[in-house]
Amino acid sequence: MTTSKREEMIFSIKNLKTHYPVLGGFFRKQIGTVKAVDDVTIDVRRGETLGIVGESGCGKSTLAKTMMLLEKPTEGKMLYDFNGEQKDVTKLNAGDVFDFRSRVQMVFQDPYSSLNPSKRIIESFDEPLRVHGYKNPAERKQRIIESLRMVNLSEDYLYRFPHEFSGGQRQRISIARALCINPELIICDEPVSALDVSIQAQVLNLMKEIQKELNLTYVFIAHDLSVVQYMSDRVVVMYLGKIVEISEASNLHVNPLHPYTEALLSAVPVPVVNEGKSKRIPLTGDVPSPINRPSGCPFSNRCPKRMDICTQVEPPLQSYGEEDHQVACHLYTKPI
Amino acid sequence: MRKLNSILKVENLTVSFSDGKESTKILKDVSFSVFSGKMLAIVGESGCGKSVTVHSIMQLLPKNGKIDSGKVLFNDGGNEVDLVSMKKYGKQMRAMRGQKIGMVFQDPMASLNPTHQVGKQVMENLMQHYKIPKKEARDKVIELFKLLGIPDPEQRIKDYPHQFSGGMRQRVMIAISMICNPNLLIADEPTTALDVTIQAQIMDLMKELQEKHDKSIILITHNMGLVAEVADFVAVMYMGRIVEYGTVRDILNNPSHPYTQSLLKSVPVMGLDKNQKLATIRGTTPNPKDYVKGCEFAGRCDFAMESCLTRDIPDINLTNSHQVRCLLVEESKEVIAK
């Protein structure tokens, strides 16, 4: 336990579940449940970048929204560190929620709809600053200019409308807006997936610089494994609402444990001409719908290393080898 | 090495779009060949003209787009025809689309009609081009579904598009484009909307079609990783020009245009050190309307010289297969010659 105690937790997610009812029939009765996030436990450490990776429908975006209090969790605790005092943010009063929102901000995927088309850039920044206690308009303007400078945009852009900017510039503006109220933790939900590769590199570099400069903690969510690996200190791999593996980012491609992580890694195309046959691990079939997940391990129906136990018992998330390397797979389950 | 036959030759294709007031050149002097049984990848970022290129080949440009000059020579069983000379919606061109050249689009959900059974949609394409009985057409569809790895084809042809997953829908789209057994298949970002594991399945399938069934494929993509895995030839496009063209080895092992180089370096690869900075291309893609003369990339290029903006840039042959449109290469070649 020494390693995990050494670093300070900023946000602890404990057994978090976010479920949605599926309504159907004439009377719109509940006929099922989408378990978008199911029993997820993660610790975010101060100053690190925690990457979350997974394919569409794995629940990574729902997890981000739940952490940002944009979705109501069904069950579980989310402990946030308010200057040394741990509080469960699912049970905060209105004032404390406001305090939480000044500490945690989010950058969203779509740079085109994240800025209000009918508002000038300055107006998009002004109200967040005002509600967060910047009473003086001149001070607010100064703060906006500072945040724009941080993302290498000049103050000439203050009075422009969003449609005058390219996708990359808009995403930088969105980052500046998240930064303007001085948060400690930024949740980034697919911040670069809508951008062209050369622009993507600009934004990724910028995010790293800002993190160093302001001592920020990032939760970085993406579907692109190589981007997540590059940005993160630790990577969480999700599949169908569950965590299947947590690993040091630098160790992930060297020593992947879960068969799903292995398959995901082998599916990432690498821009190197390979002369021999590729060693791709073929994954048959599609991701099952989160409404009727297979029993036992969620990956059991596509897993090339499936055993009998996999369809019956759900494997717990346990450390394997090192303290910081956790995996939920029966191949590595320690006999109790 | 056996001599390659080309199935499609695009020669000096120039296309402009007008916005009512002025017309802007979107494709400039684009030339390339697609060799039969090989896969050509056209790579570039959004707005580089890669989609316009294939739409010009298929004569599917929108109303405000116009082919100013150039030829698209298609080898129709030994018989060379110029697609540009055909009437846009004439009988000849309609016979080309679907029957001789198949097309797969980016978004399978938007390209399938949600109110028709998928089997019917595939059969429709077949029966439009060949007069065969319905039963025979149905058997052919089932056979093709089997080949494309759609499980339980007898049942699934009766399903509707929403009952398919994204990957399966893209297989149905490939089935529609393959049903008439065309020799050339054009795939416009076929996997961009799909997850990586599904992308791998679809790309394996396309590679198999090319290798086992001797199809020629044009793959449009922005993903250099995909190119490395499946393509035989690569054309890199920037602002309506092919800036570099060569075999996949030429391009990936010896990228010679500064744009290709930075494109390759700007994507993180697995195992890249966290503290290493990614290479970026400064600035943003300029507006094609502002172009005056010289190299389109000069304004963002770290090696730009004065002459890059004042001269016409020639295509320079580095090797038989490898061409680059850059003055830097011209100079170094001269140095070697001396």
Added chain:
Amino acid sequence: MTMTTSAIEVKAKKTSLLKIRMKKMRSNKLATIGLLVCIGMTLLSVFAPFITSYDPAQMNLSNITQAPSAEHIFGTDKLGRDVFAQVLYGGRVSIYVGVLSALGGTIIGVLAGAIAGYFGGKIDSILLRFSEIFMTFPQLILVLVLVSLLGQGVNNLIIVFVITGWMTTFRLVRNEFLTVREETYVSVCRSFGIPTSSIIFKHMLPNTMSPIIVAFTVNVAGFILAEAGLSFLGLGVPVTTPTWGNIMNAAQSIDVVTNYWWLWLAPGIAISLFVLAINFLGDGLRDILDPKQ
């Protein structure tokens, strides 16, 4: 930088936006004509006493059913009243009824629609069912019932129109809000902790404004026509108050239609002209107010 200078700066930039819109307006000929006709007709009605010396209620039995002449440019009616004066004064009531009813209906529709669309769930279902009840009930019968309950009168007519006319705007706004709610900037506002009322009215509403304005103009036109129709039937405004509909009321007999064409043509043209102009204006405003163009 001081507070005042920055405030002035914002103001200066704001006017430039107004200028852009004015320019767009001027380049749209139909909308400009519509606007000018609407303003012109409204001004004529408001300043009616300065334009005509006749009292619209003043009967002159020695001078009945006169054809248009220099003295009475739209002629006189069966009681010898000047039709031109009646059309001018009638415009006051007709435009007042049309604009006020549309305004009332729009306010209720926007409020209910915004709440239903933003919150969804139970509130949405209740409001939606409520609007459906109003829509399925035959409107004319509802109007008759309400008129007989409240009695005839200009303001009562407006109340009746507002009660029976808010549903189209409501549905429109609700659907717009359902779409806009999914836009990322709404989530951004929520994650900043911006108050819900501010999200709805300051951030979302401006982006739904153009269809609302178009609906508003269509409603103005509709209510003016409805007023004319009801008054024609004798159910709208009391006959003693001149409105465009009430003047047409005189043309109920075949005799008038065939022999005294000026009695119905003048108010008829006034109604058509105003309705057409306001429709042009609405169409143009939709393009002009779109920030993306």
